[in-house]
Amino acid sequence: MTQLHLSDHRGVLIVVLAILVVVTLLARRTVGHPVLSRLRAVLPAWRFFDRAAPSPYLLIRWAAPGAAFGTWSPITGGSRGAACWAFAPQANLFLACQAAIEQLVAELADVDCGEPVTPDAPDTDPAITDRVSYDVVSRIARAYLPVASRGLSGIVYQWKLVVPGAAGHSDSLVSVELAA
Amino acid sequence: MTLGVTTTWLARGGAVAAAVAALELLWVHRALADTGVFGWPVLRRDLVMAPRWLRAVADCVFSYRGIMAVLVIQLASALALPWLSHPALPWLVVASTLLISIRFRGTYNGGSDAMLLIVMVALGLARGAPGSRAAEAGLAYAAVQLVLSYFVAGIAKLPDPAWRSGRAVTDLVRLPHYRAPAWAIAALSRASVARTAAWSMLAFECSFPLAFVHPSVCTGLMICGVGFHLVTAIVLGLNRFLWTWLTAYPALLYWVDRVNA
Numbered sequence: 001m002t003q004l005h006l007s008d009h010r011g012v013l014i015v016v017l018a019i020l021v022v023v024t025l026l027a028r029r030t031v032g033h034p035v036l037s038r039l040r041a042v043l044p045a046w047r048f049f050d051r052a053a054p055s056p057y058l059l060i061r062w063a064a065p066g067a068a069f070g071t072w073s074p075i076t077g078g079s080r081g082a083a084c085w086a087f088a089p090q091a092n093l094f095l096a097c098q099a100a101i102e103q104l105v106a107e108l109a110d111v112d113c114g115e116p117v118t119p120d121a122p123d124t125d126p127a128i129t130d131r132v133s134y135d136v137v138s139r140i141a142r143a144y145l146p147v148a149s150r151g152l153s154g155i156v157y158q159w160k161l162v163v164p165g166a167a168g169h170s171d172s173l174v175s176v177e178l179a180a
Numbered sequence: 181m182t183l184g185v186t187t188t189w190l191a192r193g194g195a196v197a198a199a200v201a202a203l204e205l206l207w208v209h210r211a212l213a214d215t216g217v218f219g220w221p222v223l224r225r226d227l228v229m230a231p232r233w234l235r236a237v238a239d240c241v242f243s244y245r246g247i248m249a250v251l252v253i254q255l256a257s258a259l260a261l262p263w264l265s266h267p268a269l270p271w272l273v274v275a276s277t278l279l280i281s282i283r284f285r286g287t288y289n290g291g292s293d294a295m296l297l298i299v300m301v302a303l304g305l306a307r308g309a310p311g312s313r314a315a316e317a318g319l320a321y322a323a324v325q326l327v328l329s330y331f332v333a334g335i336a337k338l339p340d341p342a343w344r345s346g347r348a349v350t351d352l353v354r355l356p357h358y359r360a361p362a363w364a365i366a367a368l369s370r371a372s373v374a375r376t377a378a379w380s381m382l383a384f385e386c387s388f389p390l391a392f393v394h395p396s397v398c399t400g401l402m403i404c405g406v407g408f409h410l411v412t413a414i415v416l417g418l419n420r421f422l423w424t425w426l427t428a429y430p431a432l433l434y435w436v437d438r439v440n441a
Contacts, residue, residue, distance in 0.1 A: 087200060
């Protein structure tokens, strides 16, 4: 097999390295364009845990027909198996769901959500509820409804997206009532 | 390390990484069904402004049946990688990984999808033109991206007081979506352990470019890297990062040998 001399293309390598450094640093900026954001895998930002901040999380509650809603409870992905260090389909699906939740939060950063009338008043602004990310989060909430709710007909559910902020203050978004 | 040996190890590692990625999604296929969490009838609304032909193609490829076919192609290509040296195989993995990432509105598993793409592009170039400059450039691309992945991540954490104090590590393992084991949360809730873990990680990530100094330094850093990825796989469940990052290591070893020859 032919071995090329390093000196043949040392300059090219340096240029490639410099371009990659610049592209990587540029890729760390938040990409708002819908087409470019779909190509994030091609331009990796290598953004791993660089913001040590609490993540947004999803709470759900449900009600049988004619009954009042129960209490809010966080969605849980279940226990991790012993082989999760090698093969973790459910855990990675749960991480993908978390990424979808964070995407909705990122999208809503540019939307004026206003102050809710009451703490659990649903937000019905079409600028929020018409979003694809909103529907994805609704489906996540439905997928992680407690076992006790499954098999019952006519149940409804709601989700609450909580975004922890500084000094214990947190923002939240409550969905409309949804059919399970 | 010769180009041939490097390519062989890239193929073996890439086979495991790509097969695990495909199998995991096939395992949770209900989430991709029309009524599932990531059902195409919802996601396709992103394309409402796209040309009609593009929507038609997307409906074909990203529908439940379409994406199942993509996953089966990825799995079959991955399993064939170590046994068949046909250059089309890594490019099939590239195409399928890219399609899956696009369907998930960017990535399914964050950086692991990106690293899998990088490794498979390197392997595709190496197999497409063995011994050529393109083959070496592909390996250089993978090696540089590997170094950048650690270095950029480390440099970005360094200014954050939460990382320097170790508090970030404690906060990280307590994030509910990682579902870290109780023993890990208990251990990393101790300030001294968290600070030691944080500084070990920062030192490892920020010093990774030193791999180019000498092959023995590179080997030492890679051993640390294996430990780092094993720990993050066990504690945070980031299993795909273990497979994809270790797959890229032969590309770096090859170039470190070349630079120091």
